[in-house]
Amino acid sequence: MNDLDLQVKLGPLTLKNPVMTASGTFGYGEEYNKFYPISELGAVVVKGIAPWPSHGNPTPRTAEVVSGMINAIGLQGPGIEKFLHGEHYMPFLRKTGATVVVNIWGRTPDDYALVAERLEAEKDGVAALEINVSCPNVKEGGLSFGTNVESMQRVIRAVRAKTSLPLITKLSPNVSRIADFARGAQDAGSDMISLINTIPAMAIDIYTRRPKLANVTGGLSGPAVKPVAVKLVYEAARAVSIPVIGMGGIMSGEDAVEFLLAGASAVAVGTATFADPAAPLRVLNGIRAFMERTGVRSVKELIGQIQI
Amino acid sequence: MDQISRILRNDEMTAGYRRLVFLAPDIAKSALPGQFVHVQIPGLRDRILRRPFSISSADPAAGTVTVIFKVVGLGTTELAKAEPGVECAVLGPLGNGYKPVPGTVPVLIAGGYGSASTLFLAERSKTPGLILMGARTEHDLILRDEYQALGFRLLAATNDGSFGRKGFVTDLLEEALGSVPAPAVYACGPRPMLFALGRLLEGRGIPAQLSLDQHMCCGVGACFACVVKLKDADSPDGFRYSRSCKEGPVYPAEEVYCRE
Numbered sequence A: 001m002n003d004l005d006l007q008v009k010l011g012p013l014t015l016k017n018p019v020m021t022a023s024g025t026f027g028y029g030e031e032y033n034k035f036y037p038i039s040e041l042g043a044v045v046v047k048g049i050a051p052w053p054s055h056g057n058p059t060p061r062t063a064e065v066v067s068g069m070i071n072a073i074g075l076q077g078p079g080i081e082k083f084l085h086g087e088h089y090m091p092f093l094r095k096t097g098a099t100v101v102v103n104i105w106g107r108t109p110d111d112y113a114l115v116a117e118r119l120e121a122e123k124d125g126v127a128a129l130e131i132n133v134s135c136p137n138v139k140e141g142g143l144s145f146g147t148n149v150e151s152m153q154r155v156i157r158a159v160r161a162k163t164s165l166p167l168i169t170k171l172s173p174n175v176s177r178i179a180d181f182a183r184g185a186q187d188a189g190s191d192m193i194s195l196i197n198t199i200p201a202m203a204i205d206i207y208t209r210r211p212k213l214a215n216v217t218g219g220l221s222g223p224a225v226k227p228v229a230v231k232l233v234y235e236a237a238r239a240v241s242i243p244v245i246g247m248g249g250i251m252s253g254e255d256a257v258e259f260l261l262a263g264a265s266a267v268a269v270g271t272a273t274f275a276d277p278a279a280p281l282r283v284l285n286g287i288r289a290f291m292e293r294t295g296v297r298s299v300k301e302l303i304g305q306i307q308i
Numbered sequence B: 001m002d003q004i005s006r007i008l009r010n011d012e013m014t015a016g017y018r019r020l021v022f023l024a025p026d027i028a029k030s031a032l033p034g035q036f037v038h039v040q041i042p043g044l045r046d047r048i049l050r051r052p053f054s055i056s057s058a059d060p061a062a063g064t065v066t067v068i069f070k071v072v073g074l075g076t077t078e079l080a081k082a083e084p085g086v087e088c089a090v091l092g093p094l095g096n097g098y099k100p101v102p103g104t105v106p107v108l109i110a111g112g113y114g115s116a117s118t119l120f121l122a123e124r125s126k127t128p129g130l131i132l133m134g135a136r137t138e139h140d141l142i143l144r145d146e147y148q149a150l151g152f153r154l155l156a157a158t159n160d161g162s163f164g165r166k167g168f169v170t171d172l173l174e175e176a177l178g179s180v181p182a183p184a185v186y187a188c189g190p191r192p193m194l195f196a197l198g199r200l201l202e203g204r205g206i207p208a209q210l211s212l213d214q215h216m217c218c219g220v221g222a223c224f225a226c227v228v229k230l231k232d233a234d235s236p237d238g239f240r241y242s243r244s245c246k247e248g249p250v251y252p253a254e255e256v257y258c259r260e
Helices: A080-085 A090-096 A109-121 A149-160 A178-187 A223-239 A253-262 A279-294 B025-030 B074-081 B112-124 B144-149 B169-178 B191-201
Strands: A008-010 A013-015 A019-021 A044-049 A062-065 A068-071 A100-104 A126-132 A167-170 A192-195 A199-201 A218-221 A244-247 A266-269 B002-014 B017-023 B036-039 B051-054 B057-059 B064-070 B087-094 B105-111 B130-135 B153-158 B183-188 B208-211 B227-231 B239-243 B250-252
Touching: A019 A279, A044 A080, A062 A218, A068 A223, A080 A090, A080 A109, A090 A100, A100 A109, A109 A126, A109 A149, A126 A149, A149 A167, A149 A178, A178 A192, A178 A223, A192 A223, A218 A223, A223 A244, A223 A253, A244 A253, A253 A266, A253 A279, A266 A279, B002 B025, B002 B064, B002 B074, B017 B074, B025 B057, B025 B064, B025 B087, B036 B064, B051 B064, B051 B074, B051 B112, B057 B112, B064 B074, B064 B112, B105 B112, B105 B169, B105 B191, B112 B130, B112 B144, B112 B183, B112 B208, B130 B169, B144 B153, B153 B169, B169 B191, B183 B191, B191 B208
Parallel strands: A019 A044, A019 A266, A044 A100, A100 A126, A126 A167, A167 A192, A192 A244, A244 A266, B105 B130, B105 B183, B130 B153, B183 B208
Antiparallel strands: A008 A013, A062 A068, A068 A218, A199 A218, B002 B017, B002 B087, B017 B064, B036 B051, B036 B087, B057 B064, B208 B250, B227 B239
16 A cells, blocks of 8 residues: 555655654664664654763663653763764764754753754754753753743744754643643744653652652653643644644554644654664554555544544 | 564572573574563563563574573563463663683672573683672572583672671672682672672773663663763763663673762
């Protein structure tokens, strides 16, 4: 069934299919390219890049919970210069032919702008930037920008001023009204939004009475968060005219279709990849199988087609 | 690399410890001592992550891979129940293993069920050497017979003194090092033991390799969960975090930053 139309248009960005990877769950692509050509995916979203190299948080950084996990990796990363020129990063990704989205973060709007400026200057192979204003695991930056509309907009505007690359703003679920943030991102010049980032969470070892994460708290991901994510994607998609990328606990093609119906134009697979390296491809094949089974010829016939 | 593997045997060795044999020809063919497999646990319904296990033996001719594990949590409790014939996804062989040093006598040092990891090295070792084992009690000193059958001389320590010396396995180090002409140390066990060992061996010119890890998620280097600290002169803090699943789990002892 090669006549299925899987292509999706995300504003200025066209993807050959709607399945992306979620930042932080796919490294910088190299590990999974050993299992299958990562260029088969709609897009590869790499782990967050800051102006500087960063250690990330102390260990333990993860704890498994029912139907998911809590992480506080804390954005360990090589920094923008090594990302642009180190052999395992952008130079490698260019060779794969994958559609690459670079997730960026910093402690101040200027930090984000600096990373955007460097990527703009060497943008060969970079399809879009994803602005991370929603990481719950770093002390400065991250979530502190993502829970206040004006702060978020300052970051988006600072980035927008430095690059013409398509911009995705990744939203936090940890806000009272997601529509305000979705609209705020749109108004500040973001070309699309992605959600959800992880949900702030914690777990305690009842025998040692200590938190299971060295960072004490972390972010919940995996199938446990999916219903929350579907609801927030639904609300965000109704609030804006820009495309929405949906994610949160997607394990199967059916899960992905649920996000598309809720209003997402594309989806990202995250935690599922830790359980199965081939999860993003399996999700893509699952979408194909669902379309064949139900007589849907184009992914576009699913986007936002929830019947209320 | 990710192979649906049939469980051929799943036997209790002694209370709480089990030996599990997979039919996984591709993994068996290339597995090296110190590497691990990442296993999707059959029957584990509401937990999605895999569990890593050191490879204790691999038989390329038979296509089998053996892991030895202690029943410690949900994953291993479920794995203990898996019947022969059951299939599960096994990813491997993963990580970097021990690198045998030519012209030396292997001194294996195992804390707790760390002996499950060093057993594969003993099996593939050209010359037998010493195995230093430490555990809480005699019951937890597993695989003693297996090492001795491979010609390795056993020195043991238990925390309660029920077998061997009362104390820690590191208490046996000097005696062991003094008893062989050109020792090379290969160790696997709890992090405090490995850090103590790393500090004891510092600057002595004895080749040493430590197998250490942290809570693991992806097993292939993508998630940055299982990092351990390595010394790094270029970092202002003197260390960097290294993904133990990919760069490790076995590291040259002199590279390990032996403090929490």
